[in-house]
Amino acid sequence: MISRWMLLILLAVTGLPAQAQQSPEERGLAIAQEMDRRDSGWGDYTAGMRMILRNRQGEESIRELRTRFLEVQDDGDKSLIIFDQPRDVQGTALLSHTHALQPDDQWLYLPALRRVKRIASNNKSGPFMGSEFAYEDLTSQEVEKYSYKFLREEEHNGRPVFVIERYPEYEHSGYTRQVVWIDQQIHQPLQTVYHDRRDAKLKTLTLHGYQQYADQYWRPDEMYMENHQTGKTTRLVWSDYQFGTGLTDRDFDKNSLKRAR
Amino acid sequence: MQIPPRTRTLPGLILAACLAGVALPATAADYGVQVAAFINPDNAERLRIRLLNQGYEPVQVLPLISGNRDYSAVVVGRLPNQSEAAGLLNRLRGSFQSGFIRPLPEPEAPVTTAPTAPATEEPAADSPAVIAPAPSRPAAPAPENTAESGVYQDWSGYIALETRLFPRDGRHPDQHDGPNFSLAFEPEYYREWDNGDQSFVFKPFLRLDQQDDERTHFDIRELAWTRAARDWELRVGVRRVFWGVTETVHLVDIINQVDLVENTDTEDRLGQPMINLALIRDWGTLDLFVLPGFRPRTFPGPDGRLRTQPYVDTEQVEYESGARHLHTDAAVRWSHYFGPIDIGLAHFRGTSRDPDLLPGTDGAGNPVLTPFYPIINQTSLDLQATLGGWLWKLEWLTRGGQDERFTAAAGGFEYTLYGILDSRADLGLLAEYLYDSRDDTAPTLFQDDLMLGLRWTPNDVHSTELLFGVVFDEDGSQRFYNLEASRRFGSQWKLSLEARATSNLEAGDTFGSIRDDDYLQVEFAYYY
Known part of the structure; x- marks a missing residue:
């Protein structure tokens, strides 16, 4: 009884900021919503992507891709990924119409047969191009895809961050939870630790070299994924981000997939 | 841990091109390569x-103002002309992808304004997260490999050495026995302009076969121009169009003729x-x-394996149409x-891609x-429902004009188990x-048959794939x-294996002539 009274008095006297009254879940969600709000309205962008896959023995394998993204209001974004390297898959292209909780729609273009193949999209946790990135790590991060919990504030590499935990709400995720370090200034993740279905620590993603584009949107130059269970790593280097290139829905349909190079 | 400087990324080149074409002063100046610009x-x-x-020398730090901010630009080299600077840029590309050539000020005369935005903050490979409010990058066209605006072009292709091993001798004395070697070459030139709204593709194909003169052949797979607009696309020329969803047969895929000498699939x-x-x-x-x-259609010659008995004489082609091979066919699809359903409905009117094979004699009187x-007239449907890990597939057609009107269909599923046994592999x-309503008279191996198969994809870095099926x-x-x-x-070699075998085929069966043509094919291809 006494402690409850004291708490009330304390609240009345100090007038704690609103966030103190939020539950950790509410605060986690609020942070995710703020991330989403700040990263809304970009419309479309394109970027080059180079993946350097490295195994425990240090053997490297290179992938080169080009990516195009289209923002869709009230739904998941659309993306088109075109493969340039290795050369035997050159011209292969992956079209995704993502959704928050419903399965994504995905089509794969196989240039050898000029064939467009609708593919099953519940393979979210599988390796993307043999890398340590799963498809779900690279797809658009809608707020509704997770539930959240705020953990703490701390400093990460000298920058103030929020540390939150999020739990996939969509089916077929390979994770029970992800711990995310979010930069308080730019509201972008600096690090994510992935825990597998048995809740064992699986992978750590670190994001480097954030730059601001179109005076608003922050994108990393580099994403580094380390698999703690296998020792394999994938370095993903982004290049040539172009915002507002004028892409439309037409650039993300099955016809455009056949033209993608 | 540095990126191996194999291929180059484009922004540097574009920047260099912008500078070379636009921003360079006409006066003779020395050039260097700006590799990075820092706020700190x-x-x-x-x-x-x-x-x-x-070992780079000289390396200078020059002040630079861009977007109301002060930067310290790191510039390597002092070279008398741009082509020498381009050589230096080449050497630096691996480590500094956004490096570009810039003119240098006279010694002791610091730069106060930049001709263009500086290269962006370069994070050292092992450094902690670097966050730098970099200036907006200059607008450049979408990924190009030429400096010309909106144009992209690319040469690619493969060359492949193939061996077919036949454990048994051919049934006919004309047919070759033992292994067969052949070489295939398929280059492809692609050019895109008008910001991708127009493109041109040229893809010839050549195969040289050790034994079968009919399999030695040249074809233009593609030679076409495409114009894309918001609600239409026009494609003119020689092209390949694929319709269909099933794996065992390609029933509805009718636009292009089968190149049967290449493969029986x-x-x-x-x-x-x-x-x-x-x-x-x-609406679609x-x-x-x-x-x-x-x-x-191409058919193996008398020397070839995997052929009918007697062989098909492609010199003696007959047509129903008086226009023969110049008949103009038409199709609409x-x-x-709709959500998980992909559907295609098509009608084709014209020369059948499947010939009737009639008995005859060659010049020497041989059969x-x-x-x-x-x-x-062929009407067809192809349908796929993608539901979770299930792909439900159906191809169906009805054809009139070739014998009695008949229907044929192929349908089934592919169900994928992801990450089997806690591995990265999918099964x-x-x-x-x-099905084919013509029953045993159908000129197909497949009239009332069932295919069961497995597809194994380990999702490794080598893109290993394995597909096994039995009909x-x-x-x-x-x-x-x-x-x-x-x-x-x-990164450029690919090994492909293919094995085909039949059991219990009799001489009188539709494809009884290939009952001794089981084979193992090994192909080693170089892609560029």
């Missing part, structure tokens, strides 16, 4: 020392001349095809998708089969039922085995 001058100084230690096709207008609307895509000119191509289970006829006695596997070696 200490970072610039650190990079300068690092580059000096790597009917996936290799000859280039088809066409004018194709696609109307792209809310409507493809209209005018197909001037017909390509007769509507395709769309041969001669192809006859009737005019047909697909395939089942397809194949059983209605009473299960005749079987057709098929194995396909491939794996990449390094």
Whole structure:
């Protein structure tokens, strides 16, 4: 009884900021919503992507891709990924119409047969191009895809961050939870630790070299994924981000997939 | 841990091109390569020392103003002309992808304004997260490999050495025995302009075969121009068009003729001349095809394996149409998708791609089969429902004009188990039922048959794949085995294996002539 009274008095006297009254879940969600709000309205962008896959023995394998993204209001974004390297898959292209909780729609273009193949999209946790990135790590991060919990504030590499935990709400995720370090200034993740279905620590993603584009949107130059269970790593280097290139829905349909190079 | 400087990324080149074409002053000046620009001058100084230690000289830190901010630019080299600077840029590309050539000020005269935005903050490979409010990058066209605006071009292709090993001798004395070697070459030139709205593709194909003169052949797979607009696309020239969803047979895929000498799986096709207008609307895509000119099917010659008995004499082609191979065919296809359902409905009128094979004789009086191509009307449907890990597939057609009107269908599923046994591998289970109303008279191996198959994808860095299937006829006695596997070696080599075998085929069966033609094919291909 006494402690409850004291708490009330304390609240009345100090007038704690609103966030103190939020539950950790509410605060986690609020942070995710703020991330989403700040990263809304970009419309479309394109970027080059180079993946350097490295195994425990240090053997490297290179992938080169080009990516195009289209923002869709009230739904998941659309993306088109075109493969340039290795050369035997050159011209292969992956079209995704993502959704928050419903399965994504995905089509794969196989240039050898000029064939467009609708593919099953519940393979979210599988390796993307043999890398340590799963498809779900690279797809658009809608707020509704997770539930959240705020953990703490701390400093990460000298920058103030929020540390939150999020739990996939969509089916077929390979994770029970992800711990995310979010930069308080730019509201972008600096690090994510992935825990597998048995809740064992699986992978750590670190994001480097954030730059601001179109005076608003922050994108990393580099994403580094380390698999703690296998020792394999994938370095993903982004290049040539172009915002507002004028892409439309037409650039993300099955016809455009056949033209993608 | 530095990126191996293999291929280069484009922004640097574009920047260099912008500078070279626009921003360079006409006066003679020295040139250097700006590799990075930093807000924190200490970072610039650190990079300068690092580059000096790597043997670059001179390396200067120059003040730079861009977007109301002060930067410290790190510039390597002092060279009398741009071409020498370009050589230096080449050497630096691996480490500094956004490096570009810039003119240098006279010594002791610091730069106060930048001709263009500086290269962006370069995070050292092992440094903690660097966050730098970099200036907006200059607008450049989408990924190009030429400096010309909106143009992209690319040469690619492969060259492959193939061996087919036949454990048994051919049934006919003319047929070769033992292994067969052949070489295939398929280069492809692609050019895109008008910001991708127009493109041109040229893809010739050449095979040289050790034993079979008919398999030694050249074809233009593609030679076409495409113009894309908001709600239509026009594609004119020689092209390859694929329709269909099933794996065992490709029933509805009718636009292109089968290049049968390449492979019995009917996936290799000859280039088809066409004018194709696609109307792209809310209600789906409507493809209209005018197909001037017909390509007769290729067949193995008398020396070849995997052929009919007697062989097909492609010198003696007959047509129903008086216009023969110049008959203009037409086709229309509507395709769309609704949630998990992808659907295609098509109609084709013109020369059948499947010939009737009629008995005849060659000049010397020996028995041969001669192809006859009737005019047909074919209506077809292809349908796929993608539900979770299930792909449900159906191809169906009805054809008139070739014998009695008949129907054929293929349908089934592919169900994929992801990450089997806690590994990265996926295992697909395939089942397809194949039907043809012509029954035993059908010139196909598949009239009332069941295919069961497995697809194994380990999701490794080598893109290893394996597909195994068995087709059983209605009473299960005749079987057709098929194995396909491939794996990449390094970044440009690919090894493909293919094994095909039959069991319990009799001489009188439709494809009884290939009952001794089981084979293992090994192909090693170099892609560039």
